[in-house]
Amino acid sequence: MDVRQLQxxxxxxxxxxxxxxxxxxxxxxxxxxxxxxxPDFVVEVVTLFFxxxxxxxxxxxxxxxxxxxxxxxxxxxxxxxxxxSASIGAQRVxxxxxxFRNCCEERxxxxxxGCLQQxxxxxxxxxxxxxxxxxxxxxxxxxxxSLPMM
Amino acid sequence: MAAxxxxxxxxxxxxxxxxxxxxDSSVDRAVIARxxxxxxxxxxxxESGVRALEMLxxxxxxxxxxxxxxxxxxxxxxxxxRIKESKDLKKIPVVIMSSENVPTRITMCMKEGAEDFLLKxxxxxxxxRVCSRMMR
Numbered sequence: 001m002d003v004r005q006l007q008x009x010x011x012x013x014x015x016x017x018x019x020x021x022x023x024x025x026x027x028x029x030x031x032x033x034x035x036x037x038x039p040d041f042v043v044e045v046v047t048l049f050f051x052x053x054x055x056x057x058x059x060x061x062x063x064x065x066x067x068x069x070x071x072x073x074x075x076x077x078x079x080x081x082x083x084x085s086a087s088i089g090a091q092r093v094x095x096x097x098x099x100f101r102n103c104c105e106e107r108x109x110x111x112x113x114g115c116l117q118q119x120x121x122x123x124x125x126x127x128x129x130x131x132x133x134x135x136x137x138x139x140x141x142x143x144x145x146s147l148p149m150m
Numbered sequence: 151m152a153a154x155x156x157x158x159x160x161x162x163x164x165x166x167x168x169x170x171x172x173x174d175s176s177v178d179r180a181v182i183a184r185x186x187x188x189x190x191x192x193x194x195x196x197e198s199g200v201r202a203l204e205m206l207x208x209x210x211x212x213x214x215x216x217x218x219x220x221x222x223x224x225x226x227x228x229x230x231x232r233i234k235e236s237k238d239l240k241k242i243p244v245v246i247m248s249s250e251n252v253p254t255r256i257t258m259c260m261k262e263g264a265e266d267f268l269l270k271x272x273x274x275x276x277x278x279r280v281c282s283r284m285m286r
Contacts, residue, residue: 026271033184033274041184048177079220083249084177087271 003145010136011148013129022126027089043134049088053123056081060116064109074112075104081119092122167191167213167284172202172229173247174221178270182216182247185277199224203232210238214265214284219248219255227259234263245280247272 017023034041056077063073082097096119103111137147169191171182179195186193194212196202198221206212215233217226224232226246233239243265248255256267266283268276 026273029271029273030181033181033188038184045177045180045184048180052175052177076222079249080175083270084175086249087175087177087181089271 001139001143003140003143006136006140006143007145007148010133010140013133013136017129017133021091022129024089024091026086030088043137046088046130046134049084049090050127052084053081053093057116057120057123064112064116069109069112071104071107071112075101078104078115090123090126093119093126096122165190165285167281168211169193170202170205170212170215171195172197172199172215172217172221172226174198174218178218178247178272182272182277185272185274186216186281188274189277189281191281198222199226199229199232202229206233206239206242210242212242214243214245214280216245216247216268216280218270219246219250219259227255227262230259230262230264243284 014023018027030042030045060074060077060081063070063077078097078100082094082101085091085093085097096115100112100115100119103115140147169186171179171186171193173179173182173195174197176197179197183193183195194205196205199217200223202215202217215229217229219226226248230244230246233242233244240263244263245266245268246259246264247268247270249270251269259267266280268280
């Protein structure tokens with residue numbers, strides 16, 4: 001595929017991510033911090049987010065499956081997930097975390113399970129889309145092109 | 151020519167701070183480090199208040215500490231208190247970061263001697279503001 005087509009696809013994908021609320025202005029902050037001396041900054045930080053999130057989602061599953069649920073622990077994990085999703089601009093994940101924390105506060109176990117499902121879903125969605133975005137970036141760079149300035 | 155080059159190099163070195171960034175989140179450590187390095191500062195990151203105090207014990211020559219509030223074991227507030235109680239460390243300006251906008255928390259930190267309080271997610275403009283204050 002021609003570089004310009006790839007660049008066009010990249011622009012379309014990232015515009016959709018912002019338009020559909022998957023990403024917010026914090027993601028743009030990260031993009032602005034990427035330059036020739038830090039060419040992989042966004043991928044590096046997002047990869048840390050993926051690692052963190054997978055661990056936290058696992059922990060959440062475990063804590064919620066206990067006979068006696070420790071809601072303070074659940075809340076602590078959700079707080080961390082909310083923080084890291086906010087830091088990379090993963091808006092939808094962050095928003096589910098806000099509802100999740102409310103359920104924790106109310107000691108609403110069913111609500112918590114619902115939120116866990118939702119947050120897993122939103123995480124999987126945004127992960128897939130970001131991986132597609134990074135895949136396009138690699139192709140653009142391999143074809144000798146550069147990423148469009150946002 | 152040589153004099154002008156030397157002068158500029160010296161000015162850059164004067165502007166460079168050594169900042170200690172404390173946060174239990176690997177994502178946030180990566181972001182704050184990059185933000186600070188963007189302003190040409192030297193950054194050391196640690197994941198807890200305990201590690202921060204260990205590091206300061208070995209190298210107290212730090213120009214600013216920027217710490218998350220909510221951390222397991224030792225909160226940013228507790229770290230702030232320990233620093234302000236220490237003869238060797240109390241002069242180091244401490245900035246607190248938090249994802250929660252709790253006025254009583256902010257007041258409490260400022261009363262304890264925090265230099266500034268930043269709301270997460272931290273942006274370039276926040277870091278710019280804090281760094282220019284430190285330079286004055």
